[in-house]
Amino acid sequence: MRTIEGKNPVKEALKSGAKITEVYISNSAKDKETAQIIDLCRQNGVVVKFVDKHKIYKMAQTKNPQGVIAIAHEFEYCDIDDILFEAKKSGEEPFLVLLDGITDPQNFGSIIRSAHLCGVHGIVIETRNSCPVTPAVEKASAGAVEYMKIARVVNLRRTIEELKEKGIWVFAADANGSKPVYECDFTIPTCVVIGSEGKGITRLVKEGADFLIKIPQKGYVNSFNASVAAGIIFFEVLKQRLKEGEIKGALDG
Template sequence: MTSSDKDFVFGRHAGLDYLKTQDADHINKIFLQQGIKENFANQVFTLAKQKGLIVQTVPKNKLDRLVQGENHQGLVLTVASFEYADLDQLLDQFDRSNHEPFLLMLDSIEDPHNLGSILRTADATGVDGIIIPKRRATGLTSVVAKTSTGAIDYVPVARVNNLVQTAKILKKRGYWLFGTDMKGTDYRQWNSNGKTVLVIGNEGKGISRLLKEQMDQMLTLPMVGHVQSLNASVATGVLLYQMLNSRNPLK
């Protein structure tokens, strides 16, 4: 399934990566800033020519208007809707391959920069897929794509109607669910092997009560300073690298 609206990919890294990895039918228009450095412009024109796409050179203020003042670095693509993975198909694929996947479930992450950063770290640590809710949460947007610096093209993201029901389905399929909380097991003791789902809560409210009831174990990040919470993407990053250490111990 896909989102219904057209969107943008912008920024040099994200834009070039999208041109390299996506089919031409996913890209509607390519806007390049007039007077941009020749080396970068040549890269854009070369990739566009390979896909049979036209590059429009336009003034900087047009790009500013398209992305509402975001830092586009001279390149904006108008693209077809970002694609979401089908969760059932994804789970069946893991079962067929006898792979023990590691999934992230994000409970109402609202800041697209947080989702983009989480996608970037998820790609770096080998996360097999991300689950987000359809309502009261950011979806896959141009800001998410830019912040992810291309990771949006590599980490499957599934959008579901109800996280609690999805959690119950995952448990029936043999997945262990781990949540985050101020009170829980020290994350450094976490063994993430097996079919595992890490659940990250909303930036301000944490994991909702009904979803928390589905957790097999709660994990906590020790705090020794004055601030007793971490940004959602930072906390996720710490936990994902513990997952990577747990699954790939040093020999």
């Protein structure tokens, strides 16, 4: 079992149909958002337990659970084929994200949130040297993780070769890349690779990419934060696909 902590993550988990067994709510939580969570629990047949706020903090794995913790089944990772099927089902060209060595839960959660909002069909992480889905990731994603397909693989380079065999083009973000992000064609089947803070993309993964892409920048520091860089690139993909009229259900604001 796992915990989902914080009002928005718990609310989104309930709305997404996540397998939640019970929700603990602080006796002192009387706000509108907590009332919405209680209503969602009733609609989904989820047991609600009102407890002292100190018990909430003892149960929590994050610093501020906001008086709400859900107990849910473990996060279910998927296969690459599940992600590709999601793209096919939506009638869109595949848009995958591969994370190379992202170990910080805040970065991972923020990337998931941006990915969900920009139409990414699924995220691929490595079983080693990568942050798994944790309560901190869930909270940083504002609940978006419940809507995102995430696959875990043993070898990223091998996965890249398999994706290329399926006709997917691999764009690796690199501060020294030769191709500006706005010159790339992201309307084709796309996999964007984001590397870790400081180290960037590993050599073998970089060698497997079709394109090394960069984000134009000014200033003296050498690169964007990983989650910020990811958001910029994801939005460029979304923008191009909106122009092509490909994205289904996109909102203008």
